[in-house]
Amino acid sequence: MMSAEKKHMALAICTGCDIGNCIDADKLTDAVREAFDGISCISHKSLCSEAGLEELRKFTREKGVDRLGVAACSPRVKTAEFSMDGIYVDRINLREQLAWVMEPGEEDTQMCAEDQTRMVLAKLDTIKENTPYLPEQVYSDVLVVGGGIAGVSAALEGAAAGYRVHLVEKSDRLGGYAGRIYKTPYNEIDLSARTSEVMSHPGVEVHLETSIESISGEPGNFFVAIRNSDSATLKVGSVVTATGWKPYDPDKLSALGYASPRVKTLEEFEQSVQVEQPPDRVLFVLCAGSRDENHLSYCSSYCCGAALKQALYIREKNPGAEVYIVYRDIRTAGFQEEFYKLVQADDAIFMTKGVIKSVSDLGNEVEVVVGESLLDEQITLVADLVVLATGMVPNTTSDLKLQYRLGEGLPELEYEFSDSHFICFPYETRRTGVYAAGTVRAPMDMEMSQEDGAGAMMKAIQCIECVKRGEAVHPRAGDMSYPELYMERCTDCKRCTEECPFGSYDETDKGTPLPNPARCRRCGICVGSCPERIISFSDFSINSVSAMIKAVHVPDEFKEKPRVLVFVCENDAYPALDAAGVHRLRYSPFVRIIPVRCLGSVNKVWISDALSHGYDGILQIGCKPGDDYQCHFIHGSELTEQRGENLQETLETMMLEPERIQTRFVEITDHHEIQEIINDYVEELELIGPNPFKDM
Ligand code: SF4
Numbered sequence: 001m002m003s004a005e006k007k008h009m010a011l012a013i014c015t016g017c018d019i020g021n022c023i024d025a026d027k028l029t030d031a032v033r034e035a036f037d038g039i040s041c042i043s044h045k046s047l048c049s050e051a052g053l054e055e056l057r058k059f060t061r062e063k064g065v066d067r068l069g070v071a072a073c074s075p076r077v078k079t080a081e082f083s084m085d086g087i088y089v090d091r092i093n094l095r096e097q098l099a100w101v102m103e104p105g106e107e108d109t110q111m112c113a114e115d116q117t118r119m120v121l122a123k124l125d126t127i128k129e130n131t132p133y134l135p136e137q138v139y140s141d142v143l144v145v146g147g148g149i150a151g152v153s154a155a156l157e158g159a160a161a162g163y164r165v166h167l168v169e170k171s172d173r174l175g176g177y178a179g180r181i182y183k184t185p186y187n188e189i190d191l192s193a194r195t196s197e198v199m200s201h202p203g204v205e206v207h208l209e210t211s212i213e214s215i216s217g218e219p220g221n222f223f224v225a226i227r228n229s230d231s232a233t234l235k236v237g238s239v240v241t242a243t244g245w246k247p248y249d250p251d252k253l254s255a256l257g258y259a260s261p262r263v264k265t266l267e268e269f270e271q272s273v274q275v276e277q278p279p280d281r282v283l284f285v286l287c288a289g290s291r292d293e294n295h296l297s298y299c300s301s302y303c304c305g306a307a308l309k310q311a312l313y314i315r316e317k318n319p320g321a322e323v324y325i326v327y328r329d330i331r332t333a334g335f336q337e338e339f340y341k342l343v344q345a346d347d348a349i350f351m352t353k354g355v356i357k358s359v360s361d362l363g364n365e366v367e368v369v370v371g372e373s374l375l376d377e378q379i380t381l382v383a384d385l386v387v388l389a390t391g392m393v394p395n396t397t398s399d400l401k402l403q404y405r406l407g408e409g410l411p412e413l414e415y416e417f418s419d420s421h422f423i424c425f426p427y428e429t430r431r432t433g434v435y436a437a438g439t440v441r442a443p444m445d446m447e448m449s450q451e452d453g454a455g456a457m458m459k460a461i462q463c464i465e466c467v468k469r470g471e472a473v474h475p476r477a478g479d480m481s482y483p484e485l486y487m488e489r490c491t492d493c494k495r496c497t498e499e500c501p502f503g504s505y506d507e508t509d510k511g512t513p514l515p516n517p518a519r520c521r522r523c524g525i526c527v528g529s530c531p532e533r534i535i536s537f538s539d540f541s542i543n544s545v546s547a548m549i550k551a552v553h554v555p556d557e558f559k560e561k562p563r564v565l566v567f568v569c570e571n572d573a574y575p576a577l578d579a580a581g582v583h584r585l586r587y588s589p590f591v592r593i594i595p596v597r598c599l600g601s602v603n604k605v606w607i608s609d610a611l612s613h614g615y616d617g618i619l620q621i622g623c624k625p626g627d628d629y630q631c632h633f634i635h636g637s638e639l640t641e642q643r644g645e646n647l648q649e650t651l652e653t654m655m656l657e658p659e660r661i662q663t664r665f666v667e668i669t670d671h672h673e674i675q676e677i678i679n680d681y682v683e684e685l686e687l688i689g690p691n692p693f694k695d696m
């Protein structure tokens with residue numbers, strides 16, 4: 001962190017790791033001294049070594065440095081080494097994104113190093129002192145919604161970690177779906193022991209037959225209005241929602257004969273077997289509506305195991321019974337394989353691979369025709385009862401009654417589950433401080449739900465502690481900056497409130513944004529969306545990026561020296577660029593790279609600034625959008641695509657070719673594509689010719 005008063009800016013150049021062989025560090029120092037009056041510079045042949053760091057610390061102490069540019073390796077490495085108390089440090093990536101990808105000793109490579117260094121120093125010159133957002137009061141209690149396995153597990157783990165938990169369950173008992181199960185032979189969860197433990201735990205307040213009337217506020221300060229016989233308000237710091245699942249609607253499975261009284265679902269059979277003797281011939285249809293594009297395209301992961309378990313119930317209760325299991329694949333992951341083998345060993349349980357062709361109620365029995373069997377024959381089976389292994393659908397989360405302008409529930413994502421990023425951040429939802437656990441998050445069995453409850457609770461606790469320190473949660477964990485709005489110039493256009501993926505802004509009736517900084521994930525999308533350019537972070541603002549753009553020396557002559565501004569998303573695209581460096585994949589020295597929090601944070605004004613400054617083209621590289629998205633900020637990449645249309649208008653107004661601005665999306669592993677993307681784009685630009693504003 002920086003001290004209140006600006007003191008002194010400095011540059012430290014490392015000449016190790018090929019940097020010194022690639023560029024002339026003395027010339028770089030001269031270029032920087034010319035641009036920044038009074039700046040102090042140092043260079044070292046191995047800046048991150050003990051000796052290098054010692055020299056750097058001495059240098060910063062003696063010069064009274066409060067802002068330091070470190071021209072060395074990528075900011076993704078050696079973070080701890082180059083962190084210094086009281087100094088705002090930014091990194092100039094002269095290793096992965098210059099020395100390892102550009103021709104050594106060339107004039108163009110040297111110019112690139114000088115530009116990239118001036119850019120970061122120009123940014124350092126604009127940043128403001130950061131005052132973290134620290135709410136006066138941060139509540140440490142956690143609300144858990146839903147008393148099934150995941151909710152009970154979350155509550156017990158939270159209480160064990162010393163946090164007070166309010167467990168709200170709308171029914172009159174705990175246990176959820178699992179509490180209605182007859183037997184659980186292949187897992188070791190003692191649900192009744194877990195529910196008794198939670199009921200008697202001094203750190204958990206259980207609210208049965210309780211509904212939520214509203215949840216308002218932000219992480220650290222959520223106000224939860226609940227209603228049972230009385231009304232009350234709970235004050236909590238974060239929320240775990242574990243509202244569970246329901247079976248897929250069997251009425252949609254008429255092709256599998258569900259209209260017949262001789263056809264039941266797994267859930268219906270689980271209940272009936274507790275009170276009725278099972279018949280002599282029972283046939284299970286696995287994947288009933290699952291892994292089927294017309295119904296649920298995913299695997300619900302629990303149903304194979306549940307059907308095998310029910311086959312055993314039948315054999316226990318009616319030893320003369322025969323059971324048929326028709327499957328497409330049997331999926332019994334992990335130790336459940338042993339249970340599968342146990343069921344297979346029963347001579348009266350017949351398993352056959354195939355696809356159901358028809359299910360016909362013949363009046364006193366059901367005829368099931370199975371095709372595409374292992375023997376490639378059509379077979380006909382007859383049973384007294386057919387059980388459909390239907391899949392899992394998450395329960396609605398609208399019961400959370402979130403007082404957010406973007407809706408009362410969690411946004412339902414792919415297949416209606418509410419996890420916001422299955423790949424990188426399980427449990428995170430699009431509402432900061434609200435974590436999803438168990439089957440409302442993803443299909444899973446009881447054991448996984450139990451672990452999931454614990455995992456989500458850890459995230460909920462982490463969130464409270466981050467808010468206490470004024471830090472962001474994932475994916476910018478530890479970031480202490482937050483968006484500040486210069487409201488005098490706000491036109492109530494609602495762009496920020498509508499485009500914030502996390503519902504961070506509420507708004508007045510008039511449409512004026514009301515920020516909730518603790519809900520913010522610091523993506524900067526609102527910086528990109530605001531047409532009045534009044535939203536900024538202390539170290540990421542319209543001014544700081546404009547200063548970077550203008551710090552580049554754009555040569556007048558175009559021939560062989562075009563200039564390309566590249567906005568690179570810090571999440572996946574930047575690491576991919578670094579990996580291109582690690583693989584020594586050469587690309588053009590005409591690029592000037594600006595890392596951004598998200599491609600959605602790019603404000604239109606930076607594009608016009610760059611074009612007016614004489615850049616010949618602008619390339620934006622971000623994470624892949626779409627349903628199987630990689631975008632860490634949900635729809636930043638999609639917004640970039642939408643805003644692209646407006647940008648084309650800007651180009652038209654400036655009488656410039658639309659191809660000058662291009663956007664590409666990559667995955668973190670796409671380092672080969674990065675090389676191609678950059679080189680192809682620069683080639684294309686050379687054909688288009690120079691930006692006419694260059695000479696003005
Ligand atoms: S930075 Fe991102 S999360 Fe924060 S308010 Fe702006 S758009 Fe919302």
Ligand code: SF4
Nearest residue numbers: 490491493494496530
């Ligand atoms: S985008 Fe900017 S001008 Fe529009 S409502 Fe938000 S802060 Fe105000």
